Amino acid sequence: MPIGSDPLSELAIPDGTTVEEHDLVTDGDVIIGGQSTVEFGVRGRSVIADERVRFGGHIEAEGDCRLDMWCDVEDNVLVGEDAYIGERVHIGGELRVAGDLDIGDDVDIENGFEANGWIVIRNPMPTIVFLFVYLSQLLRIGEDEAAQSLVDEMLGDDADDHDPILVPRGASVSDDAWRVSTPATIGDDCRLHGNIRAESMEVGRDNVVFGSLRAREDVVVGKGTEIKGDVTTRNGDVRVGPGTKVWGDISAKTVELHENATVDGKIRARDGTRMHTDEVLDRPDESAAAMAEMAEELERDGADEDGETADAADAVDAADGDESAPSEQMETDDDDEKAVDGADADDHEDAAEATD
Known part of the structure; x- marks a missing residue:
């Protein structure tokens, strides 16, 4: 800090x-x-x-x-x-x-x-x-x-x-409402109860809020967040990210809604509504980065396993080659023995004919 x-x-x-x-x-x-x-x-x-x-x-x-x-x-x-x-x-x-x-x-x-x-x-x-x-x-x-x-x-x-x-000083936090006179920032993967009231608001990714959001200035709701209530701002804009679901109404000066977001209630925008395909938060998505890092580790582990498997296969092939060499040598020795035995038999026959 x-x-x-x-x-x-x-x-x-x-x-x-x-x-x-x-x-x-x-x-x-x-x-x-x-x-x-x-x-x-x-x-x-x-x-x-x-x-x-x-x-x-x-x-x-x-x-x-x-x-x-x-x-x-x-x-x-x-x-x-x-x-x-x-x-x-x-x-x-x-x-x-x-x-x-x-x-x-x-x-x-x-x-x-x-x-x-x-x-x-x-x-x-x-x-x-x-x-x-x-x-x-x-x-x-x-x-x-x-x-x-x-x-x-x-x-x-x-x-x-x-x-x-x-x-902040002078805040009120309860099951019914979170009331502050300052901006509010909510991280990722949070589960909160109560209506949230602040000067402005930025809600992160993959949150569940059992209540509504109300601010004087801008409100930003990140990817995959679920708001079980209304989203309202008096003088600002509302930006809604991908995969977000708002169970109630949205009221703002301008509403920027991601094409994959869902709003069950009505949208009231004095200056109009715009559909978009962009990410609404500037801060990095740590969960996505962690998943990408995990995928890279799994890919590296898979490559290492493939390399070890190939090395093991090469070793097995080499071992099979070493085992086949003695067998070929044994076959050669058997052929030599047969040839010697045949030569000895011919010599005995020649000797018998000479005696006769």
Whole structure:
């Protein structure tokens, strides 16, 4: 992530994110801006929440968990590494931490807490303030690489493998709707519940959204995605990729529909509708690239097997040639023996005639 960028300037949902039994599940980290509401439980690698974030379920973090002051968690908080709990945080269940625990004043944990490491009672600095102060000092002394390393560490050791979920400040996320006042980007192979409301929207490939999409600006829906609702934009255009299915209506200024896409409802376009055969997303199709790479590997393996089979056949032919040589030699020896026996018989006959 570039140092100069604002990580919470959009709603970002990475590849493979799913909603399972009222839990938001991802392989990467979850970073939530202040004064947001998340009605789901959250399961991820590390969970970081700014001030006054409310969770309607439990939190399960394989790595660290950091809850700034005035956060509210309705259920349990389970942490695989270290936990940082700010002052006046409320946890409706129990808190279990496998590592160290930094906990602030006036924290309310209804069912108690347990930590296997050190327990320090103090007020941890709010996450955003801590990052801002630390990064500004590193950049001030010219330690750009150290600043980048800090950001990578905060996002987890596998940040390059799994992008984090980013929820902007003041967002509302629930089974009913995802509401943000920023652009939204959804990755590939996601399964989401609820209507999505954003400034603009880009939905990746092979997703299933159990709800509608609504934005003020442009909406792009990638290949093979299924939208079980309407797609609406107030002032922008809608672009629909190949193999996409929209169960409801599409309303936009201009609609660009792929010839292989399906729309069950009505299309309302103030400036017209255009059919096309192009890909609508600029980002690479990682699944297609992976399939192509797999096909190349299978082709290489097949070529190697064919080469090994040919080598084995050549070896068998050579072995057959070596076996036939002794048999030919044996036949030659038999012929020589017969010739010798015939010569001996002729000699005996000549000797008998001479005696007579």
